Amino acid sequence: MEIKVGLGTCGISAGGDLVYKALKKTVREKNLDIPVKETGCMGMCYEEVLVEVVNEKESFLYAKVTADRVERIVDQHIVNKRPVEEWIVRSNTLSLQEDFFNKQNRIVLRNCGVIDPTSIEEYIDRDGYQAVQQIIEELTPDEVITMVMNSGLRGRGGGGFPTGLKWKFARESEGDKKYIICNADEGDPGAFMDRSVLEGDPHAVLEGMMIAAYAIGSDEAYVYVRAEYPLAIKRLRLAIEQCEKKRFLGEGIFGSDLDFRIKIKEGAGAFVCGEETALIASIEGKRGVPRLRPPFPAVKGLWGKPTNINNVETYANIPWIIRNGADQYAALGTKKSKGTKVFALAGKIARSGLAEVPMGITINEIVYEIGGGVKEGREFKAVQMGGPSGGCIPASMGDLKIDYDEITQTGAIMGSGGLIVLDNTTCMVDLAKFFLNFTQNESCGKCTFCRIGTKRMLEILERITAGEGKEHDIELLEELAQKIKNSSLCGLGQTAPNPVLTTIKYFREEYEAHIHEKRCPAHSCAALLTYSIIPEKCTGCTLCAIKCPVNCISGEKKELHTIDQEACIKCGQCYDVCKFEAVEKY
């Protein structure tokens, strides 16, 4: 029997460290010979801290564990062998109403939340590093590439370029030196797939890189990981050290005559460095600024040498494909999008967390069946996919199948897997403004259209949400958006207008309401709100008048209060404090 504590960043931020310490202490105090281990994110971030008690046959997952609950779990479950059923959310023996995992298929996340990421042995125990040894002994590089091509795996960083083909280009490029790069510069707001994989199963990524290195003929690799992921860096560094000790990395890896080294390069947090040419510039010590492709990195990459770049999730898929075969991978998904995809569910969704689903699943299935629907029973309005480069897909298109090409058709993109659920309190103009503000700040400032054009778009959105929209603003936004998309160097600029374009496409009437009627249909834009007191409901309790920071509410005690609309600053405090729902906003 052993106890595992989810100690991904999600677990730690929910207090996992304290639970882990408490468990260790309690087990020690009670002289129990039970190992307490750490593991990565299990996906159910909404239930953190998660503690799993496993023995050979059974597994019990405790949710929302606090240090206070540790004593009882140990006493009742470990000592007295009676699981504390009311705290358990998942178990292979108990019948529980839990369907977070029902529609999932965990390939990338196969070890996350299962093994101890700090132990190479546990990874090896789960057939780790067998794939790489197998190919070195049995397959030629071309055969490996064919296998990856046959699997149908497409780049999980967002572009969706066929991975096998990318490898083939890098292999065919002439050069005495070639590089492998793992892009772990995950930067989309609300996306944390790569972080969880690096924290929960770093060896899978390393093994994927080794296979890629063998396939294209590289002996040196970089993992470009953002410095804001300290735990991921720590675990990755440890994993590399462990590999070097075992001669999986270094000279003559796995007893072959091949050399391979992996270095970590910490990114300083520039979003644009997720773009591959900017990332390369950053590794080279230059300002992280993209350059025109072609030449693609496969031809001219790091230090001008042929370079293969994939992201974390892509590499993590590779060992599984090698071991289970291309066909088995290709059996999952749709015609053009194979395998699974990890999504980070966030926003107004009941169960936020990490879910790995087979391609072809519908948006509604993810939102309702995995995510448990919208929080607090509000109305599901749209999903935002692909982060700042992506777009909004309205609820009416909920039956859309998750597939690279289907999603692109809508104006959104698959992206790296951020999936933000929006409800009827979200203003779509404001949402577009949020993402544009993000890209505007993260633009490297090189191209005219991205640097100034997105700024001007943002200013237009700002004036619309402030109630100062002008007659032809929507057309101006659309025109600028097209020009920015057409005339920017890298993906950041080319996709920056997407959130604006898709919200205009599906929610044009919201823009129009802001501009023509000076009204925010979602009651979200402060400048456009009107607060007033419903006479029938007001009891004259004076609370709103006391709270009002500008003293614009007047009325005698126990008499009807009124708001001076001229003076009101629309802070909404009256609305929040009224116990009788007598304040309405519209």
Added chain:
Amino acid sequence: MDMGIIKVTINGQQITTESGKTILEVIHDHKIDRIPTLCHDKRIEPDTSCFICVVEVEGIQKLIPSCSTMIQDNMVIYTNNERVRSSRKTALELLFSNHYADCIGPCIDNCPAHVDAQGYIALISARKYRDAIRLVKENNPLPLSIGRICVRDCEAACRRAIVDQPVGINYLKRYIADLEGENKWTPALKEKKNQKVAVIGGGPGGLTCAYYLILEGYEVTIFEKLPELGGMLRYGIPEYRLPKKILDAEINWITGLGIKVQTGVEFGKQISIKSLQDAGFNALFIAVGAHRASKMRVEGENDTEGVIPGIDFLREVILKGVPAIQGKVAIVGGGNTAIDAARTALRCGVDEVKIIYRRSRNEMPAHSEEIEAAQNEGVEINFLTLPKSIIRDGKTLKAIECLKMKLEDAGPGERPKPVPIPGSEFILDCDFLISAIGQQIESSSLTGEKDLKLESWGSVVVDQKTMETSIPGVFAGGDVVTGAYTAISAIAQGKQAACSIDDYLKNGQTGRGNGKYLSFKHYFGEIPSRELERITKSDRITMPEIPLAIRKKTFREVETGLTDEQSCIESERCLECGCSEYYDCALRKLADEFDLDISDYLGETRKYEVDTRHPFILLDPNKCINCGRCTRTCSEILKVASMGFVYRGFKAIVKPAMEKPLLDTNCISCGNCIDTCPTGAITEKFPFKVLGTLPKENRETICNFCSIGCKINYKVINDDIVYVSNSTEGIKDSHNKGYLCMKGRFGHRYLMNGNKVQSATIRKNGKPEQVDSDKAIDHAAKRIKEIVDQHGPQSVALFCSPKLPNEQLYLLQKFGRSGLGTNNIASIDTLVNETALIDLDDSLGITSSTVTMDDFQKADLLVVVNGDLSEENLIMELKIKEAQKNGTKLILINSSEIKLTKFADLWIDSRKGTNTVLMNAIIQQVIERNQYDETSIRSTVEGLEELKKMIAMFRKEEACDIAEIDEEKFDTLVDLLNNPSSNIIFIYNLDSRKEKTKNDLKAIGNYLLLTNRFSRRNNGLMLLRDYSNSAGHLDMGVDPDHLPGYVKFFEREEIKRIEQMWNTDLERVFLPTDIKKELMEGKIKAVLIFGEDPLACLDTARWFKNMEFLLVHDSFYTDTARRAEVVLPAPSFIEDRGTYTNCERRLQESIPVIYPNNMNEGWETISKLASCFNGGFGYESIKAIFSEMCTINRMYREGKPNSVLVNPVILGKFFTRNKKPNFAIIDYDLKTINPLKTSFSYSEMFFRKNIKSNLFH
């Protein structure tokens, strides 16, 4: 990349081209379209940021940046369709929406006539008054009048007003106009045309139109109703503001250009449009003004005695003298006419003058200085007062009833509205009432013209751009169009009408290009106070006036004009808002092509302070468009990286590294960033004021600062103001690719304010006296002849600077040998350098480069010995860095660390003074390892055995010991050098004192001979020199040891050939001589120095103690010139012409950038002087000298300017005694000479003192 042949379709045209090029290159190469770009500089890798160069490629959804996209087979490209143009336009609008900067000064923009105020102020500050008035007259032919009475829209817009007070722009204009006096600057009139133009109305509009038309050659007649020309200037402005004498002078100057004048002819009576057309006038300009006073709308104003319209009053005073006006005078109105009337009335001797104005002081439209003057003179102003009715006795005025008013807000942007206060009536006694509330057009004169379209209020309808009326060929302007308005506006319309009339008569139609887009700071809201706080406050100059007591009684002009000193002080107050790159800014030029409108994109704007901390370089980040050309040039070409981008997104901007002052980074002040910057974000900090919109001319010549002879482009303003700008397209193809070092870029500055020799002088009684050049030459000739008669020809010596062109050097040595009969010909520099300059003569017959800088590209190894290229020859360093990109390796041999060290693959830090030892040790290794073709060398080169003998002593161990380098390093060096298949070039600076030892060049020569590298391509020697013509200097025979073409004493046949051509007996002249010794011993009595300054240096000054006569030919009053008996003025290098031979033996032509007044070119002076001694110097032109020089000089026979002269050594020709190459046998005792203590060379001193010292203060 495959260089296959591909087919593409561009704008429907099929093109066959090479692959491996960018779309932009192909389109430019085939001259299909001029695709604009801002971020691309063909000398650096494309970066793709501005997105101006986009094109549409069929099958690709996005637009494609053509500067960085490789062209591919079967591409179908559109370079200029609607979509492309629209994208470019938006890109420009976005860039301009964040371009917080002024293209031109707001003063120029706000002036209706767009007179370049900033330009003439700058010229005034440079004391170039005549140029200044010329500039004014380009748009305003009436500066004397306007300089006195203008409403000064320029000053209203002046930015200085935000700091303290606006610059007294109009005072300055008056100053330069007054200064002209009788001698007015007049432009050249074009050839007479057979077309007649009638100008109706002789006011400022009519006069202006007539002026610009007469310049174009038209026959112009002015028809004027009143007795004299001048319009309102004469009849509306009182004498004390604009004396009629002044106005007459100005009008007479204009009419004196050939304009016919008919006065007393009234339009609508004696003449009409038809009558004029019938009389043969091809075009008409109507400018009859607005002379009818507006009514007060008070009962009785028309028939009360004593009520006079203001404008009539003023006209009467002019026409008839002082009218019968007395007692108490009330004047209604608040404009300039009211003030004029009040002050005039006062001067007529009335008892009291009161002005009645219905608003307050703030709203008063009259000029505030005028109001003040009136008040000072005793005029009382009743503000907020309205005349209600006239109180009279019979028909005679007694008083007026007035109402008090209050002001009410009339909304934003509107003047407050005066509203009567009920019951506030009061009585104001007065004997005369002058109504001065405005003028109207005399519509009766126009209504007779049925086809002439008028506005309902009577003014003539015109096309605002062309001034054309509803009748073709009939134009109108001035008050008759605008209603009573300003003189400068009439002038503006007069000029515009003249342009349109010219257009109409030439092309039968009118219509000028639409207005350009210009950027102004005020488009972007308020100017941040921090920007203005930095400006030191200084009060506007006060216009001197005649004393108040006199003023009140006479009509004498009140303002007396600025003094010279005052005008200079005032001109210095100009903030120079307009951009110095007005003509060269690529961004602004593009704006002309698109009809830009930034209003949709106005939002947040970057507002930075201009960084003025660098002495030569001005950084204005507000103008930066983030193209990165400067940072890429700095980091990729120069490898300095002193600038880079900081911040992200909208805030991203180029700043010096770590946002430090540029000078505190590793900036080397080369200024190449200035030349690559497409806008005015990086500009030169001029030592003069920025000159508005004054056009600049490009003049390309060669740099005179070192032996690389870079192509350099001077910008010339007004034929005398000069600065360097290597930003022209063509110069990027030069051998230096347009790049310059600090010397070239900024070094010419001393020419602008140095102590120049203006005329010839002869010293009499210890004092130099200015004389005519010819007289000075005669005097010099006489003195030299005396000395030659007394002491013989060898008592004369000529010293000629290696900065002089070949023609002058050739002429000088010929003058010496054939004219004077002396062989004492050298340069001080040669003498200081002793024998090193001809160190290879014994081995090869000539000491000169055998490679060009282009050969570096194919070299495997470059070895730099003795020289600090970063300091001395930066452009060569760039060539090395460029070669390194292709894998060329660099070895440095020098004791101290220099900037280039960090780019070296191997640095041999041998002890100073041991390089000869080191080289000999290398040779010893070559021989010991037998890494040379002994058989072949033995048969081709003399002296192998002697070399072996000599070299035996240089064992590796001892050599390393002496040079203090470790043996391992030495081995690495030898391994690299002794690879026979490597291409190796040695780079050696002959003049640099840095690491030089006595025989190291000989040793390098031996190594190159031994390894047979002189005759192999991409191998050999690059000899760097300090002066621009050091190579030509030796080639021309300015050396006692050889004649032109390295002809030495033993070459009898060659000497004979030259003898015959010169018609001289050289046998008695061309003999070995030691000039330095003869100087010291006092044998040389007459010294003629051309462009050198030996007396500035104590070391050389002592050589000249014994001379009796000194002649100096120089551009500057050097220390030597100060001591000379005769000084002859020489043009400076940017004023002179001739050919130069650079370190690569590239023969290049230098042309004058500016032409000095009354000064002979260098060769002319020398010819004149020489002609006093011998007849062979009567050259017609410098070309004649060049062709004689090429015939005489065997190395220049094939010489063509801008081609590389081949070193005879490469062709296997050796001018040695045995006509073979010889190993130099160095008499060696392992002793080395001490390097000179100065760490920089002689030629650097001047530069350091004059230019570089600026960087450290």
